[in-house]
Amino acid sequence: MQAPQLSAIDVDPPRVSTDMPPEDVRRFGRDVVDRIAAYLERTEDWRVLPAVEPGGLRAALPASAPEEGEPFEAILADFDRLIMPATTHWNHPGFFAWFSITGSGPGILGEALAAALNVNAMLWRSGPAATELEEVTLDWLRQMLGLPAGLDGTINDTASSSTLYALAAAREALDLGIREHGMAGRADLPPLAVYCSAEAHSSVDKAALTLGLGTSGIRRIATDADLRMDPAALVSAIHEDLARGVRPMAVVATTGTTSTTAVDPVPQIADICEAEDIWLHVDAAYGGAAAVVPELRWVLDGCERADSLVVNPHKWLFVPVDCSVLYTRRPEMLRGAFSLVPEYLRTREDTRNLMDYGVALGRRFRALKLWFVLRYFGTAGIADRLRGHVALARLFATRVDRHPAFERVAPTLLSVVAFRWAPPHTTPEDQDRLNEALLDHVNASGEVFLSHTRVGGRYALRLAIGNLKTTERHVLRAWALLEEGAAALAPAG
Amino acid sequence: MQAPQLSAIDVDPPRVSTDMPPEDVRRFGRDVVDRIAAYLERTEDWRVLPAVEPGGLRAALPASAPEEGEPFEAILADFDRLIMPATTHWNHPGFFAWFSITGSGPGILGEALAAALNVNAMLWRSGPAATELEEVTLDWLRQMLGLPAGLDGTINDTASSSTLYALAAAREALDLGIREHGMAGRADLPPLAVYCSAEAHSSVDKAALTLGLGTSGIRRIATDADLRMDPAALVSAIHEDLARGVRPMAVVATTGTTSTTAVDPVPQIADICEAEDIWLHVDAAYGGAAAVVPELRWVLDGCERADSLVVNPHKWLFVPVDCSVLYTRRPEMLRGAFSLVPEYLRTREDTRNLMDYGVALGRRFRALKLWFVLRYFGTAGIADRLRGHVALARLFATRVDRHPAFERVAPTLLSVVAFRWAPPHTTPEDQDRLNEALLDHVNASGEVFLSHTRVGGRYALRLAIGNLKTTERHVLRAWALLEEGAAALAPAG
Numbered sequence: 001m002q003a004p005q006l007s008a009i010d011v012d013p014p015r016v017s018t019d020m021p022p023e024d025v026r027r028f029g030r031d032v033v034d035r036i037a038a039y040l041e042r043t044e045d046w047r048v049l050p051a052v053e054p055g056g057l058r059a060a061l062p063a064s065a066p067e068e069g070e071p072f073e074a075i076l077a078d079f080d081r082l083i084m085p086a087t088t089h090w091n092h093p094g095f096f097a098w099f100s101i102t103g104s105g106p107g108i109l110g111e112a113l114a115a116a117l118n119v120n121a122m123l124w125r126s127g128p129a130a131t132e133l134e135e136v137t138l139d140w141l142r143q144m145l146g147l148p149a150g151l152d153g154t155i156n157d158t159a160s161s162s163t164l165y166a167l168a169a170a171r172e173a174l175d176l177g178i179r180e181h182g183m184a185g186r187a188d189l190p191p192l193a194v195y196c197s198a199e200a201h202s203s204v205d206k207a208a209l210t211l212g213l214g215t216s217g218i219r220r221i222a223t224d225a226d227l228r229m230d231p232a233a234l235v236s237a238i239h240e241d242l243a244r245g246v247r248p249m250a251v252v253a254t255t256g257t258t259s260t261t262a263v264d265p266v267p268q269i270a271d272i273c274e275a276e277d278i279w280l281h282v283d284a285a286y287g288g289a290a291a292v293v294p295e296l297r298w299v300l301d302g303c304e305r306a307d308s309l310v311v312n313p314h315k316w317l318f319v320p321v322d323c324s325v326l327y328t329r330r331p332e333m334l335r336g337a338f339s340l341v342p343e344y345l346r347t348r349e350d351t352r353n354l355m356d357y358g359v360a361l362g363r364r365f366r367a368l369k370l371w372f373v374l375r376y377f378g379t380a381g382i383a384d385r386l387r388g389h390v391a392l393a394r395l396f397a398t399r400v401d402r403h404p405a406f407e408r409v410a411p412t413l414l415s416v417v418a419f420r421w422a423p424p425h426t427t428p429e430d431q432d433r434l435n436e437a438l439l440d441h442v443n444a445s446g447e448v449f450l451s452h453t454r455v456g457g458r459y460a461l462r463l464a465i466g467n468l469k470t471t472e473r474h475v476l477r478a479w480a481l482l483e484e485g486a487a488a489l490a491p492a493g
Numbered sequence: 494m495q496a497p498q499l500s501a502i503d504v505d506p507p508r509v510s511t512d513m514p515p516e517d518v519r520r521f522g523r524d525v526v527d528r529i530a531a532y533l534e535r536t537e538d539w540r541v542l543p544a545v546e547p548g549g550l551r552a553a554l555p556a557s558a559p560e561e562g563e564p565f566e567a568i569l570a571d572f573d574r575l576i577m578p579a580t581t582h583w584n585h586p587g588f589f590a591w592f593s594i595t596g597s598g599p600g601i602l603g604e605a606l607a608a609a610l611n612v613n614a615m616l617w618r619s620g621p622a623a624t625e626l627e628e629v630t631l632d633w634l635r636q637m638l639g640l641p642a643g644l645d646g647t648i649n650d651t652a653s654s655s656t657l658y659a660l661a662a663a664r665e666a667l668d669l670g671i672r673e674h675g676m677a678g679r680a681d682l683p684p685l686a687v688y689c690s691a692e693a694h695s696s697v698d699k700a701a702l703t704l705g706l707g708t709s710g711i712r713r714i715a716t717d718a719d720l721r722m723d724p725a726a727l728v729s730a731i732h733e734d735l736a737r738g739v740r741p742m743a744v745v746a747t748t749g750t751t752s753t754t755a756v757d758p759v760p761q762i763a764d765i766c767e768a769e770d771i772w773l774h775v776d777a778a779y780g781g782a783a784a785v786v787p788e789l790r791w792v793l794d795g796c797e798r799a800d801s802l803v804v805n806p807h808k809w810l811f812v813p814v815d816c817s818v819l820y821t822r823r824p825e826m827l828r829g830a831f832s833l834v835p836e837y838l839r840t841r842e843d844t845r846n847l848m849d850y851g852v853a854l855g856r857r858f859r860a861l862k863l864w865f866v867l868r869y870f871g872t873a874g875i876a877d878r879l880r881g882h883v884a885l886a887r888l889f890a891t892r893v894d895r896h897p898a899f900e901r902v903a904p905t906l907l908s909v910v911a912f913r914w915a916p917p918h919t920t921p922e923d924q925d926r927l928n929e930a931l932l933d934h935v936n937a938s939g940e941v942f943l944s945h946t947r948v949g950g951r952y953a954l955r956l957a958i959g960n961l962k963t964t965e966r967h968v969l970r971a972w973a974l975l976e977e978g979a980a981a982l983a984p985a986g
Binding site: 159 | 527530549560602629651752844873
């Protein structure tokens with residue numbers, strides 16, 4: 001088929017009404033707000049994990065989009081009927097899996113306004129308020145975290161993207177001409193390596209794969225008994241690589257690992273990175289938030305010396321997904337890795353343009369919800385809530401510690417408890433099976449949802465606290481379900 | 494500072510109320526809905542481009558976050574006072590810059606509900622409804638675009654990310670062991686190259702840089718008089734590379750270039766890719782939407798043969814940013830590039846997990862707004878609206894064509910008109926300056942916002958139509974402003 005001539009489509013004004021009429025936006029908007037308020041008030045009426053099988057929703061939906069538009073009432077009714085019961089309720093106060101993230105009222109309302117403005121803040125000119133509010137709120141957050149001035153911050157969707165961008169900047173900082181000449185087919189280029197602990201998040205691997213380092217370019221450094229990166233092992237790995245011509249590209253330290261919230265010894269790691277001139281990136285996606293609490297500020301000790309650091313307000317700072325913040329002391333390297341300005345994006349203003357700091361060109365107005373949240377709760381209000389979450393984790397930890405057949409498998413530093421049921425006279429292999437069965441048992445209740453990990457090769461359970469609505473009652477209920485489950489599943493004898 | 498012992502933080506329940514009370518979510522939610530409805534009804538009360546200088550908003554905001562929380566009324570008042578007047582109004586029917594994107598009432602309400610659910614659909618288990626609704630809506634959209642069955646779709650934030658992921662899959666498909674061994678320091682690896690037209694989007698370059706191909710691995714293929722990739726030049730470039738040992742990795746064709754909406758000859762390019770066994774990725778981020786209109790379906794001719802294709806519902810399908818869809822016939826390559834399943838993310842279900850198809854682990858429930866939009870407008874309703882936008886572009890094109898001192902500089906295939914003021918007795922250099930001045934002149938009105946490009950090296954203006962609220966009146970007003978501006982700025986003589 002060929003492109004039609006200009007005359008082939010009549011030059012008529014649009015024949016149909018355009019958007020939803022404003023009076024319907026108002027009317028259905030109120031319906032939506034009522035749903036949201038009722039849902040937040042009564043999230044506990046839902047099972048945390050829905051009782052659905054894979055494919056169930058798909059089978060309940062038509063195979064094709066409707067030809068003619070449908071009334072919005074019908075769409076909302078289907079949302080109630082089909083979507084809500086097939087949703088894992090991250091808002092449920094009994095959601096203790098992975099990292100328990102939390103949105104909030106002000107965050108939701110900020111997101112709604114951002115969706116209405118529909119700004120793409122790729123350039124200052126395309127979103128002056130979005131660009132500047134991102135600068136301002138990230139400077140507020142920097143201060144709240146006790147990080148030094150001079151850090152440049154940008155908001156990305158997820159920590160995986162932030163870490164990818166940080167490591168791309170680290171690659172650029174090698175000054176090996178990779179931006180110009182690439183990596184493939186170059187006899188002059190050494191192999192490159194990234195270092196992180198055995199407990200680091202899989203996003204480090206994903207970033208290394210994407211950047212062309214390969215799995216063979218990833219060094220998983222051994223950890224100590226508390227699952228923290230061993231600085232001596234890091235030094236050895238670096239020196240071994242240097243001896244065989246491998247160029248260290250970056251070290252990724254983690255403050256708050258996904259498995260057990262272990263905090264790598266960043267001050268010692270920073271010493272090593274400075275001595276060896278290696279980019280230091282810190283994954284504080286979850287744990288960084290704790291630095292808002294004065295007595296937990298140690299969690300970011302040494303991070304002022306990092307070249308880059310990621311912290312996710314959508315994890316433990318009450319901002320709905322997605323909102324991941326990448327700070328760097330060396331924004332010129334981020335720009336060096338990514339900045340490209342084609343003619344159609346040139347503007348007259350000599351401004352900082354957010355598109356120059358990552359892969360994504362389009363950028364939602366994510367700073368709006370962050371601004372709403374930081375102002376509504378205030379620094380002290382956020383610290384109080386985080387302190388409460390840590391206290392709840394410790395409450396649960398004391399229950400584990402007091403029980404003869406349960407044990408914690410890692411220190412409880414922040415709001416996650418890693419533990420295991422270890423009934424007497426069972427082998428480690430038995431215990432793996434028993435813990436898996438126990439996890440299924442308590443999750444089947446619909447009242448709580450915990451997840452698992454492996455520590456030292458052995459199956460372990462995780463109780464992660466992070467939701468604004470979680471209270472002592474929910475934590476103690478989780479413990480009661482675990483005790484009941486253990487009693488029901490206990491091996492005979 | 495050391496991590497405190499377990500006893501150092503009191504085991505108390507949280508001392509403060511937790512989230513915004515539900516009654517306040519309801520009350521302020523209604524305030525927010527009223528604001529949104531009023532804004533959508535009266536967007537024209539705002540200047541499209543705000544009359545602000547860089548730094549203005551920053552200077553108006555406090556240097557630090559408040560210590561104590563603030564009343565939500567005060568936050569909303571500041572939103573009205575500070576954010577709205579410093580916003581570039583992408584919703585304004587006179588927004589004709591870049592690609593004029595459009596949200597919609599149902600899209601906004603869908604985004605608000607998604608923010609409330611706050612689901613992270615990394616795994617089926619973490620978001621059954623989000624995972625399956627993404628599959629269903631993307632299959633609906635595939636059918637609407639006339640694409641064949643068997644395409645696997647995922648939603649990403651932006652086309653830049655989608656194209657990065659697609660090219661990572663293309664790199665994986667080379668079967669050169671890059672996932673395992675990386676690219677640096679490998680004598681066995683040839684240089685790699687990506688091919689796209691001289692008019693392709695800068696996201697192709699960003700992806701190539703990120704993946705380690707370098708600027709030297711990007712081949713910008715010459716275009717014909719209509720700014721479409723020249724297949725003969727593509728073949729030559731591929732053969733030249735092969736002759737000197739460069740391995741072609743991917744060809745990126747564009748259907749609807751950013752500068753002028755040129756449509757590359759995908760059928761011929763697909764022939765070449767098949768003959769040479771090269772991954773074909775199609776950037777249909779903007780133009781793909783047009784395929785919903787039966788008489789514009791030619792825009793995706795040949796795309797059924799692509800290995801991957803990106804189309805952005807947040808551009809011209811009434812979905813608020815962000816929502817970019819990546820389709821691929823070879824999802825196993827996408828998984829090969831990105832899939833990594835650490836213990837803490839293992840689940841029992843044998844399901845498709847969205848985290849395996851890209852860099853981002855966290856995934857918002859973006860399918861919800863897409864579902865709302867597709868159902869509310871229906872296939873026919875969307876086609877009618879797009880047809881209307883194309884008709885408006887053609888209306889504007891006829892005005893340009895009829896004016897002796899204006900000329901179009903590229904065919905008007907879709908909803909963008911690329912044109913230039915070319916007063917008699919002026920040199921091309923004069924014309925560049927005059928067009929730049931004319932652009933500033935009309936944009937200063939606050940009534941419209943156009944952007945520019947370069948075609949054949951010469952400065953040109955772009956009028957892009959895409960907003961649901963744009964009507965004949967707005968297009969004719971843009972033309973009147975251009976005529977007035979030309980009269981005011983016309984060179985003497």
